[in-house]
Each structure stands twice: as C-alpha cells, then as structure tokens.
Amino acid sequence: MEVKINLRAFLSLCWLFLLLIITLFVSAFMWPNVPPEEHLSDSEETTIPLGNSTSDFDPGQISEGKVLFRNNCATCHNKNMKDDMTGPALGGITERWEDFPSADLFQWIRNSQALVQEKHPRAMSLWKEWDKKPMTAFPNLTDEDLTALVAYIERK
Ligand code: HEC
Structure with a gap:
C-alpha cells in the first residue's frame, strides 16, 4: 500500500x-525574439570608429571598404587579413594602434613615410620589422574611405 x-x-x-x-x-x-537590439543604427555618427566595438560598423561601410581594399591594398596585403604577403596581415590593426590617437593610423595609411620621419614609435617598429620596405602613400583617401577600409579589415 x-x-x-x-x-x-x-x-x-x-x-x-x-x-x-x-x-x-x-x-x-x-x-x-523578445528584445530586438537596435544599437546598430546610431553608428552613423561615428566617423573615426577606432577603439569602438567592430560590430558597430554597418554593412554598407564594409562593402565600400572591400572595393577600396581591392583597388588599393590587395596587391600587398592579403585579403584574408591573416597571412603576410609583401605587407603584413592587417587583421587586428585597431588593437595594434590602440595606444595612439586614431588619426595616427589614418596618417600612416595616407603617408607612412611621413610618420617614419617623425619617428612615431609604431611607424618606426613597422619600418624596421619590414626591412624598410616602403608602403605606397594614399594621400587622396578621405576619413570616410579610411573608416570604410578599417571596417572591412576588422569585419568579423
Ligand atoms: C606596395 C605595397 C603596399 C600597398 C599597396 C599597401 N601597403 Fe600597407 N604596408 C606595406 C608594407 C611593406 C608594410 C609594413 C611597413 C613598411 O615596411 O612600411 C605595410 C603596413 C601597413 C599597415 C600597418 C600594419 C600594422 O600592423 O600596424 C597598415 C595599417 C597598412 N599597411 C594599410 C594599408 C592599406 C589600408 C592599404 C591600401 C589603401 C595599403 N596598406 C597598401 C605595403 C603596402
């Protein structure tokens, strides 16, 4: 029982x-499905996104960056962003430049030799590490172009 x-x-x-x-x-x-995240839309105001989360880049910027990369950088930098070619793998550049104002990275891409001449610490170590192989200067790239390039390079 x-x-x-x-x-x-x-x-x-x-x-x-x-x-x-x-x-x-x-x-x-x-x-x-309950709380839709909507933080992606306010990223348009950020012109220089370095130091922010890379998930803040919008897809438009990334595809713009892809075209710029293919036309200007792909001859020397691997598009997988992981392996070195004539130039170093670019994945993780925002972290490697995070000790400096974001404008420094933009200046490097526009005219790396000017930064070497100024004895900028990151520029000097790159210059030595890569056997004083000069990178092409891109003085015509605007802040928007460079933001798009960084978005493409650091896309996840
Ligand atoms: C002619 C080859 C060449 C081209 C084209 C080129 N680069 Fe480079 N890049 C290099 C080399 C070589 C280095 C290593 C530093 C040095 O020797 O000047 C470098 C270094 C860099 C760095 C520093 C990487 C780090 O780890 O800090 C960045 C950022 C960069 N390039 C971005 C670009 C972008 C963006 C473009 C296109 C707009 C571009 N490069 C086009 C050859 C090139």
Whole structure:
C-alpha cells in the first residue's frame, strides 16, 4: 500500500519535472525574439570608429571598404587579413594602434613615410620589422574611405 502511494507521488513529481523542463525550453527559444537590439543604427555618427566595438560598423561601410581594399591594398596585403604577403596581415590593426590617437593610423595609411620621419614609435617598429620596405602613400583617401577600409579589415 505504502509503496503504491510513493510510486504515485513519484510519478506526479516526474510530471512536474517534465513540465518544468518544457517551460524552460519554450522560454529559452522565445527569449531572443523578445528584445530586438537596435544599437546598430546610431553608428552613423561615428566617423573615426577606432577603439569602438567592430560590430558597430554597418554593412554598407564594409562593402565600400572591400572595393577600396581591392583597388588599393590587395596587391600587398592579403585579403584574408591573416597571412603576410609583401605587407603584413592587417587583421587586428585597431588593437595594434590602440595606444595612439586614431588619426595616427589614418596618417600612416595616407603617408607612412611621413610618420617614419617623425619617428612615431609604431611607424618606426613597422619600418624596421619590414626591412624598410616602403608602403605606397594614399594621400587622396578621405576619413570616410579610411573608416570604410578599417571596417572591412576588422569585419568579423
Ligand atoms: C606596395 C605595397 C603596399 C600597398 C599597396 C599597401 N601597403 Fe600597407 N604596408 C606595406 C608594407 C611593406 C608594410 C609594413 C611597413 C613598411 O615596411 O612600411 C605595410 C603596413 C601597413 C599597415 C600597418 C600594419 C600594422 O600592423 O600596424 C597598415 C595599417 C597598412 N599597411 C594599410 C594599408 C592599406 C589600408 C592599404 C591600401 C589603401 C595599403 N596598406 C597598401 C605595403 C603596402
């Protein structure tokens, strides 16, 4: 008799447990649909995005950067951003330049030799590490172009 009651209690406990699991499952699947994240839209105001999360770049910038990269940089820099070619792999540049004002990285791309002449520490170490192989200057690239290039380079 006692055994039977316990079995019944056990079975109803099992039911409760199953219900709990179903509830957890359902809420786990519903959860991501509840609060839509909308922080992507306010990134347009950022002209110099260095130091911000790279997820703030919008897809338009990235595809603009891709075209600029293909036309200007791809002969020397690998488009996979991971392997060195004539020039170093560019992936992670924002981190490697994070100790300096973001304008320094832009200036490097526009005219790396000017920064070497100024004895900028990052420019000097690149210059030495890469056997004094000069990078082409791109004085015509605007801040927007360079922002797009960085967005493409650091895309995830
Ligand atoms: C003629 C080959 C050449 C071209 C074209 C070129 N680069 Fe470079 N780049 C180099 C070399 C070589 C270095 C290494 C430093 C040095 O020797 O001047 C370098 C270094 C860099 C660095 C520094 C990387 C770091 O780790 O800090 C950045 C950023 C960079 N290039 C961006 C660009 C971008 C953006 C373009 C296109 C707009 C471009 N480069 C086009 C050859 C090139």
